[in-house]
Amino acid sequence: MAIIEAQGLSKCYGEQRVVDALSLSVPEGICWGLLGPNGAGKTTFLRMLTGNTSPSAGSLRVLGFPVPGKAVELRRHIGVVPQQENLDVDFSVVENLRTYASYFGISRSRLQSRIPELLKFAALESRAGSPVTALSGGMQRRLSLARALVNEPKLLILDEPTTGLDPQARQLIWQQLRALRARGMGLVLTTHYMEEATRLCDQVTIMDHGRILDSDSPQKLIARHIEAQVIEVYGKGLDSWHGVRGEALAERFERVGDTCFYYARDERPLLDALRGHPELSYLHRPANLEDVFLRLTGRELRDA
Amino acid sequence: MPDSLLSGRAMRWLPVWRRNLRVWFKLAGPALVGNFGEPLLYLLALGYGLGSLVGIVGELPYLVFLASGIICSSALFTASFEGMYSAYTRMAVQNTWEAMLATPLDVGDIVLGELIWGASKSLISAAAILMVAAALGAVDGWRALWALPAIFAAGLCFTAMALVIAGLAKNYDFFLYYNTLFVTPSLLLGGVFFPMEGLPPAVRAVAEWLPLTHTVAIVRPLMTGTALSGVAIHLLILMFYGGFAYLLATLLIRKRLRG
Numbered sequence: 001m002a003i004i005e006a007q008g009l010s011k012c013y014g015e016q017r018v019v020d021a022l023s024l025s026v027p028e029g030i031c032w033g034l035l036g037p038n039g040a041g042k043t044t045f046l047r048m049l050t051g052n053t054s055p056s057a058g059s060l061r062v063l064g065f066p067v068p069g070k071a072v073e074l075r076r077h078i079g080v081v082p083q084q085e086n087l088d089v090d091f092s093v094v095e096n097l098r099t100y101a102s103y104f105g106i107s108r109s110r111l112q113s114r115i116p117e118l119l120k121f122a123a124l125e126s127r128a129g130s131p132v133t134a135l136s137g138g139m140q141r142r143l144s145l146a147r148a149l150v151n152e153p154k155l156l157i158l159d160e161p162t163t164g165l166d167p168q169a170r171q172l173i174w175q176q177l178r179a180l181r182a183r184g185m186g187l188v189l190t191t192h193y194m195e196e197a198t199r200l201c202d203q204v205t206i207m208d209h210g211r212i213l214d215s216d217s218p219q220k221l222i223a224r225h226i227e228a229q230v231i232e233v234y235g236k237g238l239d240s241w242h243g244v245r246g247e248a249l250a251e252r253f254e255r256v257g258d259t260c261f262y263y264a265r266d267e268r269p270l271l272d273a274l275r276g277h278p279e280l281s282y283l284h285r286p287a288n289l290e291d292v293f294l295r296l297t298g299r300e301l302r303d304a
Numbered sequence: 305m306p307d308s309l310l311s312g313r314a315m316r317w318l319p320v321w322r323r324n325l326r327v328w329f330k331l332a333g334p335a336l337v338g339n340f341g342e343p344l345l346y347l348l349a350l351g352y353g354l355g356s357l358v359g360i361v362g363e364l365p366y367l368v369f370l371a372s373g374i375i376c377s378s379a380l381f382t383a384s385f386e387g388m389y390s391a392y393t394r395m396a397v398q399n400t401w402e403a404m405l406a407t408p409l410d411v412g413d414i415v416l417g418e419l420i421w422g423a424s425k426s427l428i429s430a431a432a433i434l435m436v437a438a439a440l441g442a443v444d445g446w447r448a449l450w451a452l453p454a455i456f457a458a459g460l461c462f463t464a465m466a467l468v469i470a471g472l473a474k475n476y477d478f479f480l481y482y483n484t485l486f487v488t489p490s491l492l493l494g495g496v497f498f499p500m501e502g503l504p505p506a507v508r509a510v511a512e513w514l515p516l517t518h519t520v521a522i523v524r525p526l527m528t529g530t531a532l533s534g535v536a537i538h539l540l541i542l543m544f545y546g547g548f549a550y551l552l553a554t555l556l557i558r559k560r561l562r563g
Contacts, residue, residue: 013563052405053563072408080406086399090327099326102319103407151407 001064003028003155003186004049009058010210011044018044020210021058026203031177031187033201035194035293037302041210042190043083046159049188050080063155076104079148083159083190085140087132093119093143094128097150104151114150121176122146138169145176156180158189162196174200194290204289206296213296218289225295226287227251229267234259235280245273256299263287316409320417321424323400328425339432343374347440350497361499364528368444371437372527373496375451376458376519378433379426380494383459384487386422387466388479394418395470401561411558415467419550422463423456430455437527444529451526457539458519461546465515468549471556490516495524515545 004026011019019041026032036042047053049062051071060067065074088096097118101111119125122142132140141161148156161177162170177200181187191197197204198218205215214221233246242260247253249269250262262270267284274282328335351367361369394400401414430452437443469482493500493507494516500508511517518538525532 047563050406052561072410075406075408078406082399082402082406084399086403088323088400088403089398090330095326099319099323100403100407102322103404103409105319105408148406 001028002026002061003063004032004188005061007059009045009048009060010056011041011048011053012056017210019048019055022207022210022212023058024205024212024215026186026188028186029181029184030202031181031189031200033197033204034188034190034207035192035197035204035289036190036207037297039302040208040297042207043159045207046157046188046190049157050075050078076151077154079151079153079156081141081144081148081156081158081161083163085144087140087143087147089132092129092131093124093135096132096143097147100147101150106151118146118149121149123172136169138165138172141165141169141173142176145173149180153185155186155188158187160190160192162191162193170196194288194293198289206293208297214292221292222287222289224292226291227263227265228287229264229284230287230291231262231264231267231270231274231282231284232259233262233274233280233282235277237277237279241273241277241280246270249273261291263291316413317417317420320404320409320414321421324418324421325424335428336432339429340436343371343378343433344436346374347371347436347442351440351442363530365442367440368442368528369499369524370497371433371440371442372451372524373494373520375430375433375437375455375527376516376523377491377494377496378429379455379458379519380462380487380490380516382426382429383422383462384466384482386425387418387463388470388473388482389476391418391422391467392470392473392476392479395557395561396473405561411561412554415550415554415557418467419460419463419553422466423459426459426462427452427456430459434527443527447529448527451523454519454522454526454539457542457546458515458523461515461542461549464546464549464553467553468556471553471560490514493517495520515542518542 002025004024006022006024009019009022010017022045034042034045044053048055048060049067051068051074054068062074063077065071067074088099091099094115097115098111101114106114119128122145124139124142124146127135127139132143135143145161158177162173165173174196177187187200189200201218203215203217204221206213206221214224216224233241238258238260246260246262250264252263254261254263264270271284274280347367347370351370355366355370358366360366404414405411434443434448434451438448466482469479473479489510493503493511494514495511496516500511500517503511518541521538522532522535524530
């Protein structure tokens with residue numbers, strides 16, 4: 001069964017089509033990443049998943065529930081980690097979990113055993129009584145994650161789960177998300193970190209202007225859109241070197257400001273040609289999801 | 305439109321109400337000092353100070369007249385503050401409602417929970433004033449307890465009206481319109497400090513339409529033991545204002561949160 005099944009799903013605000021005839025199917029038990037620049041329609045799509053934004057057209061089923069028709073029933077079975085923290089600042093860590101559980105009508109006795117598990121999962125056992133305002137950003141995010149698990153959801157929706165976190169906090173969130181997926185929980189996440197999507201997601205969908213550009217596993221997307229090797233070259237003599245050597249040796253190149261990106265299946269001719277040019281600096285790396293993302297969505301800034 | 309417009313299932317508003325109650329308990333100390341202290345100061349200063357100049361109003365000593373008015377205006381203030389500033393904070397600043405909407409609660413449950421909570425806070429503050437008034441001998445026997453359900457009904461009406469304003473607000477400054485154009489005129493013209501009989505006919509015609517006027521009309525006789533009349537009409541008017549405001553607030557807030 002698909003955990004998400006969308007057919008021709010659209011959302012318009014006036015003339016603007018924020019989500020434009022989206023059709024997709026996400027199988028169960030995987031981590032699915034939704035990538036796109038600001039204003040691509042990601043957050044609107046996530047809001048539609050929980051029934052909090054009504055589609056203008058099309059149909060949507062999440063965990064088999066028609067949405068928004070059965071959204072309230074659906075929300076018993078999903079967990080949401082929002083982009084912007086909305087923990088209850090008037091409460092302590094444990095009170096946040098208790099209060100949130102009360103919205104699901106979870107009984108006190110079931111909660112008694114559940115809360116220690118959640119605190120352990122979030123590595124917040126020692127902070128159980130702390131006010132939320134005394135927690136660091138990473139701890140608050142872990143509490144948000146624990147809170148989203150209070151109803152033992154089948155599907156967890158995370159909107160930019162690690163934005164603004166330090167590397168230590170991010171690594172811990174990644175481990176926790178992998179542990180959840182290993183238990184069979186479906187994960188849906190949006191992120192601006194391509195490295196995060198590559199590490200966590202079994203399948204990613206890249207969207208822009210409300211439409212899907214491509215969908216597959218990160219590795220297949222890279223193989224499909226980008227030559228395997230990338231060399232970024234910059235420095236004073238770049239223009240002359242490019243004219244004489246670089247342009248001819250790369251399968252494809254892209255000039256961005258003072259840097260030229262060379263894409264090739266075989267990097268060796270380019271590296272050899274760079275050898276006698278100490279005035280040029282370069283970085284050689286395998287192609288990654290960010291290359292795919294920029295190729296599909298373009299490099300211009302999105303200030304929307 | 306997903307689910308029903310108003311609260312989906314009976315009692316689903318309860319966790320919303322209980323969440324606010326838990327927060328109130330945390331801050332109950334200062335809240336109770338305010339609930340008891342403010343009316344005590346007003347009753348002592350105005351009741352005795354102004355009362356010595358005024359003497360008898362109608363057939364009541366001024367302190368007794370004033371106590372039965374202040375209990376109503378405190379319901380107006382408490383409910384308006386809760387429905388505007390506190391509800392707006394939960395909606396637009398702390399995103400408490402957004403968190404609730406990721407759970408099986410719906411907009412209708414949240415609005416109903418907030419509505420009953422605002423009325424509950426009015427009730428808490430009225431109960432404190434009633435005790436202060438009783439201690440000062442400004443209450444006519446046990447019948448005065450009947451003022452509390454009337455205050456709760458008025459609290460529902462005032463909270464619903466304030467929630468409409470919260471649903472429309474883009475920032476806290478917006479509430480000044482409502483405070484200046486509705487809350488203050490209600491306080492001054494609704495019969496809290498002086499009987500409306502003395503007002504010029506045009507002003508009095510306005511005062512007749514204020515929900516606070518109808519609250520005072522029920523509560524004052526109950527607290528002072530004077531003749532009570534037209535209860536059904538007064539309650540109907542409060543229900544009319546409250547019911548209309550409740551529907552409008554739900555629509556506005558639903559539109560705002562659902563985008």
